[in-house]
Structures are given as C-alpha cells and as structure tokens.
Amino acid sequence: MTQAATARDRKMRLCLIGAGAIGQRVAEFVGQRLAQSMELVAIAERPGINVQPWWTGPVLSSPTELAGMRPDIVLEAASRQAVKEWGEAALRCARKFIICSASALTDDGLREALLTTAHTSGSQLVVPHGALGGLHALSAASLLPLDQVTHIISKPPAAWKGTAAETGFDLSNLPIATTLFEGSAREAASSYPANANAVVLSSLAGIGLDRTLVRLVADPAARRNIHEVTALGAFGALSFRIENEPMPTNAKTSDMAALSLVKLLESEAGTLVV
Secondary structure (H helix, E strand, O other): OOHHHHHHOOOEEEEEEOOOHHHHHHHHHHHHHOOOOEEEEEEEOOOOOOOOOOOOOOEEOOHHHOHHHOOOEEEEOOOHHHHHHHHHHHHHHOOEEEEOOHHHHHOHHHHHHHHHHHHHHOOEEEOOOOOOOOHHHHHHHOOOOEEEEEEEEEEOHHHHOOOHHHHOOOHHHOOOOEEEEEEEHHHHHHHOOOOOHHHHHHHHHOOOOOOOEEEEEEOOOOOOEEEEEEEEEOOEEEEEEEEEOEEOOEEEEEHHHHHHHHHHHHHHHOOOOO
C-alpha cells in the first residue's frame, strides 16, 4: 500500500483558529462536504469568547495546546495578531498552516520567522486566494518581469465603518464614490488590516507589497465588494473584476473568502484537484 493510500485511510485532522464569521462558515462546509475525509478536532479562541452552541468540542486558548490535537492542517481565520501568536506553533505541529489574515505578512520579521520555522519543520505556510479567483493568472505572469500591478477595492460605505476611514470621511453621507486611500499595498494593509487582506494576496502573487498600487473606495452605489486587478508586463496584460456578495454577518468580508478556504481544504482531502 502506498503512503498516499495509507494517508487516505484516516480522516485529516483540522484545527481552526477563530470562531468568527469566516470560521463558522468553514466549519459548516467542512461538516457538510468533507465529513468523510476531514475532521474538525479543535477551535482556538480568545478566553471569554463563547463558541457554543455551534461548537461543543475542544476549545484551545494557548498555542502550546496545538500539538496535543495532532493536527494535519491548522487554519487561521481570526486576525493578524492570531497569526503572530499561533503561527510558529502551527508550523511545528502541522504540515500546513493556512492563513486568512494575509496582512500579517507585511511584518517582515514575522514573515521571515514563519518561513524559517516552516523550513526547519518541513511544513508549509499557505496563503489562499480568498476572494480573488484570478490570482493564478497573476502568479503565473510574475514568472516574467512585471511592470505594474494595480488593485482597486470598492465597497459600500458601511463596509468601511470601524476603520481608519471614519477619521477623515463621513461614511453615512457620501454622495459619490470616494477614494479613501491610495498608496502601496503595504501601507493599505497596515492602515486597513480588516479590509485589505486581499491586496496582500495580489502583492504576493505579483510584484510585492511596495510596488503594488492600491486604491480603496467607498461607493454608495455599490451593492457588493468589488475587486479590480490589472497588470502589465513581459507576459502581456491582464485584468479581472470580481463582485462578491458581503457576508451577512460581516460586511467587511465576503462568502468567497470562506468558500475559497473550503475549496482549498477539499483539494487537500480529494483525489481530483482542479
């Protein structure tokens, strides 16, 4: 019997960091679609956060508890701080650490520490494409020199509430589409960490955090979260536009962010990967 066949004889063990909107959505789909091949064995959350009634299994509060769960995959769906707190432990005890909070990787020291731990542990740090389904093309194009990459994010004004935009704009009374920020992806992810994880993804796939131009827009006419990515380079030119429905329980993100994670988990457990 091959090693791969032996691995499929048991369910893969998944630990989830974060029990918010994305985490709950992932847990729901894992139970519905992957019950035969994957098992959610624990959820990590901050002390005082109630994960019941939808989860009644083990709840972890410290990275030192991860190893005891013997995870194959640890998936972060919490915050950039969670990546910092749990990342190295996850990479040491699981073969893959998947992070939603890509903005954490704007911290060069943290990124290097995680990559070093992954190298020495023989594990992988995985950054899923999230709401940006066209990143495969951009990533392939980056094998040749790229001249420029631009990423514009337009969302309804309500999606920008609770962010740095509130200090300079009256989000409840914007008459037209208004640019809240224009600058590098690194700056965008630092100033708008909850909204701009996607720009880190396009940067990692393309020409990096400091060369990717980002524009963040509050548009009263928008009914969806819209991403427009364009790139020019030796490969030619590409552009893609994605309109994602906001998640009902969190307007700052979309169902596609959770669905992309589920698809990634399916590729880990399945026999046909597309």
